[in-house]
Amino acid sequence: MKDFEKKFSSKEKKEAKEKKKLLRKKDxxxxxxxxxxxxxxxxxxxxxxxxxxxxxxxxxxxxxxxxxxxxxxxxxxxxxxxxxxxxxxxxxxxxxxxxxxAPRETVLARSETLDHKKRHILAANVDQVFICTSLYHPTIKTTLIDRYLIACEMGHLTPIVLINKTDLAQTKEDDEKLKSFANIYQNLGIDVLCVSAKTQEGLEELKKKMQDKISVFSGQSGVGKSSLINQVTHHDLKTGEIVTRTKKGAHTTTTARLLPLDFGGFCVDTPGIKSFGIFDLESDQVQYYFAEIEANRNACAFTNCMHIKEDRCQIKKYVLEGKMSQERYDSYLKLVEEMRSKHKRR
Incomplete structure (x- = not known):
């Protein structure tokens, strides 16, 4: 069946190219x-x-x-x-x-997976982005959340971290993990909503946040974006199951769609992603998008400090003192390394 779909898709693309050639000849x-x-x-x-x-x-x-x-x-x-x-x-x-x-007022964009020199715009002219994650299946990825936050700042969008599947918090350790993760972003002044599409916990608050706004739901496959939209709206979007072996979601939303809300506003359900590259960002610019670093980088001994291996780096001291979370610092290091590698390949 998959081979047939692949052949059909290839045939469709070939026919579309031929049509364009004919249009150019005729007009x-x-x-x-x-x-x-x-x-x-x-x-x-x-x-x-x-x-x-x-x-x-x-x-x-x-x-x-x-x-x-x-x-x-x-x-x-x-x-x-x-x-x-x-x-x-x-x-x-x-x-x-x-x-x-028309010129775009706001954009949610990432770098194209196969060509980092191109920008892939997921949505335009929207108000806010619900950065969707889940407690488990798939588990929370701080590095992915942080990339979305950078994309939101670049695109002039309001980010809201949305943690689904809170019903999976069965132990005290689970509750502490959820609270600890929420605190990381709440301490940065970012709204965090903890919800469950299964038990409907927190859905009224989610609905209030969506009312009269144009919202994008984006995140990993399997975190329950479509399920949440179905619960708070009259829409009936296709939802998928978690792959047992990998504990990750399979793609069910194949194309982004702008949906009207009967309580005012619109929402965009986007296809799930596995990675999120930042478009047009240099390695030495990453620190400007981490609020904890940007607010304190002048305290370092060297003005060009990258906060990695340098001596007398105040940011590294803040991490040890708990003033910046280890998760966010690790995310920063990973993104700096990725930007360096990307520019070496150019």
Missing amino acids: PEYTKAPKEINLDQMLFGVVVAIHYQHAEVQTEEEVKSCRIRAYLSNQLKQEKNALCVGDKVYIDPLEDVIVHV
Whole structure:
């Protein structure tokens, strides 16, 4: 079955490329940007879903299936995707073709997995990001949370850490682990919600946070993003099971989608991820995105201190004194090393 799907997908992509070639031959202007577009004559809409050959766009009256002009893709060579969910666009009403993408006010983005020089935008023009994790199955990954926090700061978004599956806290040690993790981020002034899609613990508070906002749910596969959205909305998104051998989730959400909320606002359910690379970040810039380091880096003996092996480093002292969590410091070290390795490969 998987081989058939793979062949079908390859055939679909090949057919799409052939269609684009024909369009270029029939219409040489297809790939060229027009000198001027009269937006007053265009139809305004918001992208609610992206597919391989088209985008679903919500206009004032209906959802339209639209193509995107090739010149828009050519203008955004640094981007993996010319369009993303949440984009505000203008459509040629005669052809149902997207001819203009409005400047993005906010973005949630990461570096493309196979090409770190490209940016993969997950969503645009949203208010907040629920960084979804779970107590167990899969377990909490501080390093992943910290990368999301950096992406949120870069994209001018409000982050909220959302810990699902609190019903799995069966022992005192589990409760202490949950509290300790929540304290790390609450001490940084970041909202942390502890919820359970199974028992519905904390879901009313989650609903209040979502009301009249445009929210993105993002995180590892299997943490229960779709299950939580199903519980607090009228939607019925597909949910998956945890793989017994790895204790990790399988992908069930395959494309991001903007969903309306009956209590006001919208939410975006995004596909689960395994890794989250930071786009356009140098190794010596990482410290600026760790509040504990940024607030105290001038206390170090050397102005160019990287807080790794240097003598008289105040940050390392803070870690030993418990003023900065060991988990966050380890996350910082790992990200600095990753940025150094990435730039060596360029």
